[in-house]
Structures are given as structure tokens and as C-alpha cells.
Amino acid sequence: MEPFKHLISRTVVMPAANIDTDQIIPARFLTTTTREGLGARLFADWRYDAEGRPRPDFVLNRPEADGCRILVAGRNFGCGSSREHAPWALTDYGFRAVISTEIADIFRNNSLKNGLLPVVVEPAVSDWLLAHPGSELSLDVATRTLTLPTGVAVEFPLEAFAQHCLLEGVDELGYLLARSADIAAYEAQA
Amino acid sequence: MSASSGTRAGARTLFEKVWDSHIVSPQSASAPAVLYVDLHLIHEVTSPQAFQVLRERGLPVRRPDRTLATMDHSTPTRAAATLGGTPVAIDSAARQVATLEKNCAEFGVELLSMSHAQRGIVHVIGPELGLSQPGQTIVCGDSHTSTHGAVGALAFGIGTTEVGHVFATQCLLQRRPRSLSIEVKGRLRPGVTAKDLILAIIGRIGVDGGTGHVIEYRGEAIRALGMEERMTVCNMSIEAGARAGMIAPDEVTYEYLAGRARAPHGVDWQRALERWRQLPSDPGARFDREVHLDAAQIEPMITYGTNPGMVIPISAQIPERPGDPAFQRALDYMGLSPGQPLKDQKVNVVFLGSCTNARLSDLRGAAALLRGRRIARGLTMLVVPGSQEVKRQAETEGLDRIFTEAGAEWRESGCSMCIGMNGDLVPRGEYSVSTSNRNFEGRQGAGARTLLASPLTAAACAVTGRVTDPRELLNT
Ligand code: SF4
Numbered sequence: 263m264e265p266f267k268h269l270i271s272r273t274v275v276m277p278a279a280n281i282d283t284d285q286i287i288p289a290r291f292l293t294t295t296t297r298e299g300l301g302a303r304l305f306a307d308w309r310y311d312a313e314g315r316p317r318p319d320f321v322l323n324r325p326e327a328d329g330c331r332i333l334v335a336g337r338n339f340g341c342g343s344s345r346e347h348a349p350w351a352l353t354d355y356g357f358r359a360v361i362s363t364e365i366a367d368i369f370r371n372n373s374l375k376n377g378l379l380p381v382v383v384e385p386a387v388s389d390w391l392l393a394h395p396g397s398e399l400s401l402d403v404a405t406r407t408l409t410l411p412t413g414v415a416v417e418f419p420l421e422a423f424a425q426h427c428l429l430e431g432v433d434e435l436g437y438l439l440a441r442s443a444d445i446a447a448y449e450a451q452a
Numbered sequence: 453m454s455a456s457s458g459t460r461a462g463a464r465t466l467f468e469k470v471w472d473s474h475i476v477s478p479q480s481a482s483a484p485a486v487l488y489v490d491l492h493l494i495h496e497v498t499s500p501q502a503f504q505v506l507r508e509r510g511l512p513v514r515r516p517d518r519t520l521a522t523m524d525h526s527t528p529t530r531a532a533a534t535l536g537g538t539p540v541a542i543d544s545a546a547r548q549v550a551t552l553e554k555n556c557a558e559f560g561v562e563l564l565s566m567s568h569a570q571r572g573i574v575h576v577i578g579p580e581l582g583l584s585q586p587g588q589t590i591v592c593g594d595s596h597t598s599t600h601g602a603v604g605a606l607a608f609g610i611g612t613t614e615v616g617h618v619f620a621t622q623c624l625l626q627r628r629p630r631s632l633s634i635e636v637k638g639r640l641r642p643g644v645t646a647k648d649l650i651l652a653i654i655g656r657i658g659v660d661g662g663t664g665h666v667i668e669y670r671g672e673a674i675r676a677l678g679m680e681e682r683m684t685v686c687n688m689s690i691e692a693g694a695r696a697g698m699i700a701p702d703e704v705t706y707e708y709l710a711g712r713a714r715a716p717h718g719v720d721w722q723r724a725l726e727r728w729r730q731l732p733s734d735p736g737a738r739f740d741r742e743v744h745l746d747a748a749q750i751e752p753m754i755t756y757g758t759n760p761g762m763v764i765p766i767s768a769q770i771p772e773r774p775g776d777p778a779f780q781r782a783l784d785y786m787g788l789s790p791g792q793p794l795k796d797q798k799v800n801v802v803f804l805g806s807c808t809n810a811r812l813s814d815l816r817g818a819a820a821l822l823r824g825r826r827i828a829r830g831l832t833m834l835v836v837p838g839s840q841e842v843k844r845q846a847e848t849e850g851l852d853r854i855f856t857e858a859g860a861e862w863r864e865s866g867c868s869m870c871i872g873m874n875g876d877l878v879p880r881g882e883y884s885v886s887t888s889n890r891n892f893e894g895r896q897g898a899g900a901r902t903l904l905a906s907p908l909t910a911a912a913c914a915v916t917g918r919v920t921d922p923r924e925l926l927n928t
Contacts, residue, residue, distance in 0.1 A: 277778075278778045278781070280659055280660070280759050280761075280778075282759065282892045284890065284892040284893070284894060285892065285893060288898070289871045289872060289873050289895070290872065290873060292525075293526055293542065293544035293873065294544065295501070295504075295547060295548055295551045296500075296504075312898065312899070337660065338659060342892060343594075344593055344594055344595040344597075344610060344611055346501075346611035346612040346613060366660070366663065366693060367629075367663060367664060367695055368609055368610070371610075372611035375614075376613070422481060423483045426482070434613075434617065435505070435509075435616060435620060435621075438486065438620070439620060441623070445488070445514075445623055448476040449488075
């Protein structure tokens with residue numbers, strides 16, 4: 263994994279609460295056997311009409327969304343299935359961070375393993391972000407800070423191990439494999 | 453010891469006991485715990501990229517003997533004979549199924565393939581084979597792994613990267629979740645099922661009410677549930693955002709598991725029983741949060757919106773939430789209005805299936821209501837057993853004939869219309885009363901409108917072609 267230290271980008275805002283993984287990537291696109299190419303299917307049923315034409319009113323189809331790396335969403339983003347295709351689709355599209363007041367457990371885990379930073383903020387910060395689409399934000403992993411264009415900086419929770427893995431580009435499998443002796447000892451006594 | 457809170461030092465919950473006994477190395481400020489996995493279930497959709505990682509890094513599956521594969525999501529439910537020689541309806545799905553076959557052969561993982569007599573939905577076959585056992589840790593690249601918590605296991609869904617971790621090390625890196633006790637007193641009334649109970653719970657705590665928590669379902673109403681009903685409850689824990697749902701093992705559990713193909717036998721069974729009897733939460737064990745419900749107050753429940761928390765008693769009206777655009781958007785998608793009753797709403801499709809409600813007792817309940825009746829004209833009803841074993845048992849009892857004589861279609865097992873990956877779809881704009889677990893936009897097909905309900909309610913709706921309280925038909 264590439265190290266993830268710092269990100270500066272404008273935001274795309276999707277204020278709905280409970281945006282589930284079936285919206286992020288509908289199930290009919292899950293018959294793939296690779297990780298690549300899912301960005302084209304991201305939010306497919308909101309992004310395209312029944313004939314496959316882009317819906318002009320959907321936020322990702324607007325010119326302002328071009329190049330935005332940060333998605334700001336309503337409460338409980340990523341609920342539903344465990345499909346890692348959801349963060350794969352988001353990163354393949356170009357997103358590197360998701361900000362919400364609450365992010366579903368499995369989605370958050372999956373995101374961290376794919377260099378997609380899940381950022382949980384207080385309702386007041388979220389309200390500001392939802393009201394100011396396109397704001398340029400700065401996210402710093404080492405200090406766990408989100409800085410708004412107003413200069414206000416807020417800290418976000420990030421577990422120490424996940425932070426270390428992001429900063430160093432460490433993959434967790436290497437860490438687990440290094441514990442093989444402990445695992446063998448556990449198996450021997452169990 | 454604090455007398456006022458009623459908690460006791462050293463008293464542990466069911467969850468804590470299972471968690472503690474699977475710690476390879478404990479969590480610290482700088483690292484999560486390394487948690488050992490007893491049983492790893494896999495299927496065709498969330499495993500290919502994980503096998504690919506093993507291949508790229510030259511790693512074997514560490515414990516193929518603790519790994520079992522099935523195919524369920526993208527497999528067809530029409531009998532092979534009617535498919536004109538193509539075993540899987542959709543090309544990419546056929547590729548995915550073939551990839552699983554190849555991967556399992558290469559890495560030595562046992563696979564219940566298409567023609568296998570014990571194939572089925574991954575969360576139906578685990579308990580059915582007696583593989584899912586009390587006190588175990590069970591994972592699968594699938595969020596409804598919470599189902600297996602019904603036998604007193606700690607069972608939860610993981611992503612594909614983590615599937616790779618378990619392949620390579622039989623372990624996961626995990627921070628300990630918090631615990632939530634949901635205690636249900638009293639008894640469910642006739643015509644009210646485990647599905648109604650879990651929908652009522654989600655309606656109460658919300659679709660994120662369990663986030664960060666493992667739920668333990670407790671109390672008289674839970675104890676009174678049969679094993680398959682307990683699975684229905686635990687299955688939908690994830691719809692409340694919880695990592696897992698658990699129910700303490702008891703005589704119901706042991707009776708269910710005794711004699712199953714892959715449950716312990718003989719002396720091993722006796723030893724297992726001794727261990728399992730230690731698992732229930734100790735008196736005075738402390739939970740991080742507690743919720744209380746009264747089963748006698750619960751009515752048949754049905755969803756009206758686009759997440760399982762948008763649920764009402766079947767005789768109630770859809771709530772009004774002026775000034776909530778997301779709520780209005782969900783109702784627009786559903787073609788419904790605030791304040792309207794759902795009862796008598798026209799229904800086009802009925803789906804009886806999924807890992808929530810496609811076990812033998814679910815089929816029996818629906819068949820009892822359908823016996824001697826016909827489904828409404830123009831309505832499509834699909835009955836999809838949870839496993840090939842459920843299918844065989846149902847056929848032995850003649851349930852398949854009750855369904856087909858009523859005008860329903862009787863299929864091979866699989867996920868089918870629950871997720872719409874195999875060609876079984878609800879047409880755009882149509883209303884489906886489904887016994888599955890997700891009413892998300894497009895879940896059953898682009899533009900499909902899903903109303904989640906129990907097998908009894910689904911059967912009643914099939915008969916009338918309208919949203920119907922099953923008690924009206926059960927009483928006649
Ligand atoms: S039946 Fe539905 S919820 Fe259950 S495993 Fe299959 S797709 Fe998932």
C-alpha cells in the first residue's frame with residue numbers, strides 16, 4: 263500500500279443519511295474477480311438513468327466534482343454489506359477520504375485497508391461541511407487533523423495501529439505473518 | 453464490587469468469554485488484538501481477490517481444515533435442466549463460480565459445488581451441518597455471518613482483505629467491540645414471528661443503533677424461540693449496524709446440534725457439552741448498554757422505506773416527517789406517501805427465501821397458510837429454499853406441492869432475489885413483499901420496491917395480492 267500522510271482536496275457533498283453499500287456499488291457489479299474498474303460503477307443507480315445516461319442532477323455528474331478526492335456524507339455512511347467492492351469503487355473513482363458523523367463498522371475497516379481514510383467528525387463540523395460543498399480541506403494523518411478553509415482545525419479519531427499502517431504504507435498481512443510463532447503456540451494449546 | 457449497579461467483579465458476558473478464549477495476543481494502545489478464527493466460510497463473490505493475494509505472495513491457506521466454501525450468491529435457482537446446458541445464467545457469474553472451483557482445488561479448500569447435495573446459502577449450511585458451534589469464532593466475507601451467533605458463537609462479517617488474512621494466518625486484527633444487551637420479556641403472540649421481533653428491535657434502536665457493539669439477545673422471549681427462529685433474529689443484527697448478535701446456548705441449541713454431520717460425536721460431544729454449558733453470561737455480568745422490549749406488545753411488522761429501520765406494525769400508518777428530505781426521497785422511491793396506511797397496498801411479487809427466512813420452519817409456516825389457497829392473479833411468488841437439504845426435507849413433507857399448487861415457483865437453493873445477482877429480479881417499479889433482510893434501493897433489482905416481512909405475512913400477501921395481516925387468514 264502507498265503511504266498516506268496528507269491530503270488537500272475539495273469536497274463532494276452527499277447529505278443523505280444511511281448511504282448503504284448497495285448504493286455505493288450495486289450487487290450486479292459484484293460478479294467481478296478483480297479489484298479494478300469499479301469506479302465506473304460507483305453510485306451507478308444514482309449516477310445513470312435506466313438507459314445508462316448520466317443524470318445531470320447527480321452530484322458526481324457536475325463539473326465541480328471533477329478532481330475532488332473527499333466525499334462528505336450524512337450519518338451512518340457505508341452501512342449494509344461487507345463488500346470491499348465499496349471502498350474499491352470509491353478509490354478507483356478517485357476518492358481518498360470519506361467524512362461523516364458516523365461510518366459503519368465493516369466499511370470503515372475495509373476502507374483503512376485500501377487507503378481510503380474514514381474521518382468521523384462532530385455534528386457541528388459535519389453541518390458546516392454539508393452546507394459548504396466544494397470547500398478545500400486539509401487532512402493530516404500524523405496529527406489526525408482536519409483543517410477547514412476557515413482555519414478551524416479539528417482532531418478526528420484514528421486508532422494508533424491504523425494510523426501507523428497508513429503513514430508507513432504497512433500492510434496488516436505482513437504484521438500478522440510475523441506473528442506465526444504466537445499463532446502456532448495458540449493452536450498447540452487450544 | 454459495586455452493590456448498587458448489580459454488577460459483579462469477574463462476572464463475564466457470553467461475548468467476553470468467547471473473545472477472551474480466542475486471543476492469540478491481546479490488544480494494547482498501539483496494536484489491536486490478534487484473534488484466532490475457528491471457522492472460515494467462503495463464497496464466490498468475496499473470495500477471488502483474496503485467493504489472488506495468496507498467489508501473488510506465494511502463501512498457502514494455513515488451515516484448509518477450518519475453511520469451507522459454498523456457492524450461493526450468483527448461482528441460478530432454476531433447475532439445471534431448464535437452463536439449456538448453461539449452469540450459470542450470467543457470463544461474469546459463470547466466471548466467478550469457475551474461479552471459486554479453481555481456487556478451492558488449487559488451495560485444497562473443501563467446496564460444496566453446484567451439484568453437491570449439501571450446497572446452500574452459506575449462513576444456512578453452517579448450522580445445518582453442525583459446523584457452527586457454541587463458543588466458536590466464525591467469520592465469512594459476508595455481513596450476515598451474524599446469523600451463526602444464534603448457536604452462541606461470535607460470528608461476524610469481514611471484507612475481502614481480511615478473508616486473505618484468515619486464509620494466510622487463521623487470524624484477524626481486531627479491537628474489542630462494546631457489548632449491548634437486548635432483553636425481550638414476555639412471549640410473542642400467535643401470528644407474530646422472530647422476523648417481526650427483529651424488525652421491531654431495529655425499528656426501536658435504529659439502523660445504526662448497534663454500531664460498534666456485539667448484541668446479546670436475552671430474556672424469556674428469546675429463550676422460547678426455536679433454533680431457526682434464533683438464526684432469523686441474529687441474522688439481522690447487522691441491519692442494526694452491530695458487528696455480531698449472539699444468543700447463549702441452552703438445551704434448544706444442544707438438541708439442534710446433536711447428531712449433525714459435523715458436530716462432535718461420542719466422547720467429544722460430552723466434552724463439548726461441558727465446555728458449552730460454561731458459556732452463558734454470568735449473573736451480574738456488565739454490558740456497555742442495555743435495551744428492554746416486551747414481546748407481547750409486538751405485532752406483525754413490515755417495512756415501508758429503503759432501510760430496515762423504516763418499519764411499522766402492519767396495521768399502522770406510514771409516519772410523517774415534514775422537513776426531512778431524505779425521508780421524502782425514500783418514500784418517493786417507494787411510490788408511497790407519508791400518513792398513508794400500508795395495508796391493502798398492491799403487491800406484485802412475493803419472495804420467500806434468503807438466509808433470514810428460508811429454513812424448514814419458515815417454509816412450513818408459509819405453507820400452512822397457503823395450503824388449499826391460491827396466490828392472487830398476476831402475482832409472482834418465488835419460494836427459494838435456503839439449502840439443498842432444506843429443499844429435500846420440504847419435498848419429503850410435500851411442502852413443494854403446496855407451494856406449486858398455490859401457483860408459486862419452487863426453486864433450487866441460493867440467495868436469489870435477496871440480492872438479484874443471478875438473474876432473479878423484481879421488475880422496476882414493482883412491489884415485492886420479501887422475507888429477506890434488505891430493502892435498500894435497487895437491492896432486488898434496479899427500481900425494485902421491497903417491503904420486508906415475515907414468511908407468514910409474505911404468504912398472506914401472496915394470497916390477497918395486497919399487504920395483509922397474516923392473522924386475518926390464520927383465523928379463518
Ligand atoms: S441470502 Fe441475501 S443476505 Fe443472505 S447471504 Fe445471500 S445475499 Fe446475503
